[in-house]
Amino acid sequence: MFENIALALQGVWSHKLRSVLTMLGIIIGIASIITIVATIKGTNDQIKNNLIGAGNNVVTVQLQKDGYAYEMEYNELPSGVALLDEDMKEELEELPDVEGVGYFRRRNWADGVYYRNTAYNGSIYGVDADYLSINSYSISYGRGFTEEDMAEHRKVAILDGSVADSLFQGVNPIGETLEIGQEPFVVVGVAAQKVVNEAVIETLNDYYMYMNTGAGKIFVPIDCWDVLYRYDEPQAVCLKASGTDAMTSVGTKAADLLNGRAVSSTEIAYKADDLLERAGDLQNLSKATNNQLLWIAGISLLVGGIGVMNIMLVSVTERIREIGLKLAIGARQRRILWQFLTEAAVLTTLGGILGVGFGIGLTFMMSRVMGTAVSISIPACVIALVFSMVIGIVFGLVPAVKASRLNPIDALRHE
């Protein structure tokens, strides 16, 4: 077998130009498949990362009604929803794949928040002691919330970086007083979220799809909420899952648990923001168009295969005397068959290797020139190599069978 491969490689080498021309179809086909798959995978990874934020793995579970998030700022307090208590939090923490649970309340568009005479138009969060760490916030300067802040309902606030920049404009915010709902809140710290994956924003659509945090966030202790807004407003929950793939199941289980414990209404229910599902929808959209490209690349492989068959038939004719001699001195038909099959497979596999190489090069060139997101898929490379070998075997079969069935007498006498 190895001898056959070595012989076949010699054969390829001794007909360099012919071999390369024969392999061209395979090279082009494989290279385009590698490139297309890399583009699909790159786009998908980008969508997933933008939506989910790789490494953060936080699922938000909040009330939904008729398929939309139930926003307290526009709606009445929902009936039939109880407040979440510490027992439920412990139960949530014991769910499989859950690494941490935080309660929070939120206004996406805060009103009545001022620093001196400047109004703030970002969002405001009432958070419990776990919220910030679960969402990978760390204190940049100042301090975080203490147990006393929480227990004594102190009117303190933590800002994120963009609020610190936009509202205070160079003034050190620590110790300054914010007016929130006509109550004074002392800024004690500035926090920054560890950015694991910055969303890639290229178009306005991308911006609307991924960016909802641009205007900044202000955090206050969750129990101060009753001072600012409504006292018994149901909380939302954020859960840190152990991995990105566990996010969906964690979200579903947490929502089920909360619905069983706290919700008696049929109109409103806790539901997880299923980012994976949203990512999947977006990915399918790009997949459909790219599948057509894959078919076209497949046709190029077919044409390449026919080229290989053609050249192998020529090769058999050229070597009829050699085949005749081998048969005469005792080579079995099967050996001749394998010799030519190996040769065809070596030829196309070489083409496959070159194709993968060119494909990877082309992929990086594309990402450089056109700025597309790409990600080389190792399984795709392996499958492409195996597939190119299979093409050799399939299209080499006819010539190989023809060679092995030659009559040694006629073959020896062939001029």
Next chain:
Amino acid sequence: MILQMTDICKDYPMGKTMNPVLKHISLTVEKGDYLAIMGPSGSGKTTLMNLIGCLDVPTSGTYLLGDVDIGKCSSRQLSDIRNRDIGFVFQSFHLLPKMTALDNVALPLLYAGVSKAERKERAREALETVGLGDRADFRPDQLSGGQSQRVAIARAIVNHPRLLLADEPTGALDSASGAQVMDLFERLHVDGSTIIVITHDRGVAERAQMIRYIKDGILTGGDDGE
């Protein structure tokens, strides 16, 4: 007894009719014989060689090579028999152009499943036997016609066949090289090889121990001829 052909006929289709090429041929060869089969072109001698060499099977009659009935063998069995029992020498050498002399000689051993190291060793021995031990790494295009034919003979004897079968072995050689080749056959015969030479050249035929004649598909001369 190495070989026994009894009442062999071989027909080839010609248009719609069958054309008899060999007619009721009987032939016995004993171990150590050196036999020449002579005949003009078109006499059927090539067909006879193909049958003896197990490249083809007879239409009727029985051919025993050793104790094997060739007429009943599958194509795969025939391959193995050609590999094991027959050493072919062709008029046009039929060396593979991209291989060295040594690899050419070792080729039958490859098909016999001999290990690589042993193949090299035995091929080298065979090349020594034909006096070309120093040409082992030459390619056919670096060898003269006489040398090429001797390499081909080394390939024919490398697997120690029962029968050495030569088809016009000097046909493509000048007379000096031809004489060398015939000397080599004689030496192999003296060393115990069984040899059949098929030729139209009387000079070649007369080097053999005995001569049989073939004409119009009929074999004459010798003890068991008609």
